[in-house]
Each structure stands twice: as C-alpha cells, then as structure tokens.
Amino acid sequence: MPNLDRGLIQIYTGNGKGKTTAALGLTIRAIGHGFKVYIIQFMKGSADYGELEGLKRLSPECRVESYGGKGWVHKGLQEEEHVLEARKAFKRAREIAVSGEWDIVVLDEILNALWFELLAEDEVLELLEIKPPHVELVLTGRNASDRLLEKADLVTEMVSQKHPFDQGIVARKGIEY
Template sequence: MSNLSQGLIQIYTGNGKGKTTAAFGLALRAVGHGFSVYILQFMKGNDGYGELEGIKRLNPECQLEHFGAPGWVHKGEHIEENVQEANKAFLRAEEILSSGNWDIVILDEILNAVWFELIPENSVLELLSRKPPHVELILTGRNASQSLIEKADLVTEMVARKHPYEKGIMSRKGIEY
C-alpha cells in the first residue's frame, strides 16, 4: 500500500548544478516520512560517487542501483556498452515502476540518456504513461525534450549563473560527486 494517494511526474533539468542533488533531497525528505524510494542512475558507471555509499545508510527504505560504462559518453558515439547499460537500466526502471513496491522512483540522468540517444524518447514517454497513479516519478538530467516537459506535472530548470569551475576549481569529493 502506497503512502501517496496521487503520484506526479517531476523533471529536474537545465545546465546548472543541482538536479541530482534536488532529487536526492526529495528522497531524504520522503524517507523521513516513512516513504519508500528507489533510485536508478543512468550513465553512472564509475564507483566514486558519494551517493552510492550514502544511500546505503537509508536502506531498506531507500535503495539505489547505478548503470553505465566507465568513462564519458559523447553525443553521436553510440558505443555498444553505453547502449547496453542504458537499456539494462531502462528495463530495470520498468520493473521497479510496475512492481508497485515503491512510493517514489527516481530515474537519475535518464534525460541525458535520451539526449545521447542511448534510449529512445518514445520509450520514456510510454513508461510515463504506464506510471501507476500512486507513484511519484522523478526524472533528472540536462536537455529535457518538449514532449517530456509537457508530460510532467512539475518541471524545474537549473540555470548556471556562476560555477567554481570557471575559476579553475575542479570537482570536489562530497560536493560535486
């Protein structure tokens, strides 16, 4: 039985920092209220992300799986391993969403997987249309398409105004990853 009588679709997008952070903040808040949260990360093949260990502290109410090949993905380069990992993540997302066992499902970086053409946009739109009514679904990543934005109930765009990288400050452990 879900804690939510009505689940919505949220999108956190834009070129600014904070999309994943916002989704994880929502997960933390939800667990504090007794909700169950499942997070699937797309295109995150490395193990150095702090959230991988941090979320374990919220287990079993909040669980995380990450998928992706090591290294960076480049637009137009459909390396088979990247496509396979994105498809595995998407199939897992379909399982988790349809299971009815989770109040909130977060598909972190799925918008990037669509933009990099690792997952067809139509597949994601179909997934949204099959979302159980009592599940809150959050999608994150840059470059949300107009079709996905129209399907969502809440869209927040992170806008980059200033970033430490512009001053030569590299990504910091515990802050950016």
C-alpha cells in the same frame, strides 16, 4: 497501502548544478515520512559518487542501482557498452516503477541518456503513461525534451549563474561527487 493517492511526474533539468541533489533531497524528505524510494542512476556506472555510500545508510527504505559504461559518451559516437548499460538501466527502472512497490522512483540522469540517444524517448513516454497512479516518478538530467516537459507535473530548471569550474576549481569530493 501506498503513501500517495496521486503520484506525479517531476523533472529536474537545466545546465546548472543541483538536479541530482534536488532528487536526493526529495528522497530524504520522503523517507522521513515513511516512504520507500528506489533510485536508478543512468550513465554513472564507473565513478566514485559519494551519494551511493550515503544512500546505503537509508536502506531498506531507499535502494539505488547505478548503470553506465566506462569513459565518456559522445553524441553520435555511442559505444555499444553505453547503449547496453542504458537499456539495462531502463529495463530495471520500468520493472521497479510498474511494480507499484515503491512510492517514489528516481531516474537519475535519464534525460542525458535520452539526449545522447542511448534510449528511445517513446519508451520513456510510455513509462510515464503506464506507471501506477500512486507512484511519483522523478527524471533528472540536462536537455529535457518538449514532449517530456509537457507530460511532467513539475519542472524545475537549474540555471548556472556562476560555478567554481569557471574559475578553474575542479570537482571536489563530497561536494560535486
């Protein structure tokens, strides 16, 4: 029996820090109530992200898969590897979401994959329409389009007021990654 009668669509977007962190906070809260959460990470295939080790400890209620090519993606100059990895991630995300077996499906950084034109927005919009009614879908990343914002039930924009990077402090293990 599903944990939710009605699953909504959430978007965490904006240029500020905290989009993935917010989705992971939701993950922890939901698991505490017996929910099952599946996380698909887009554009995060080759880095050492601390959340991956932490999330393994929440298995089997939480599963995570990461996809992405090596190096940076440059808009308009996408390498085939980046496009193929994004397509694989989306195919898997669609399988997981429409299966109805998971209460919450987090599509981490999918908005970035859309902005970098690694995926077609129409396919993501279709997924929002065909997801089972009891599945909560969470999309994170910068540059959410107006069409996606319109479909969402909850939109949170992270706004950077001040960031250590602006002071020359590089990303710190355990804090930013």
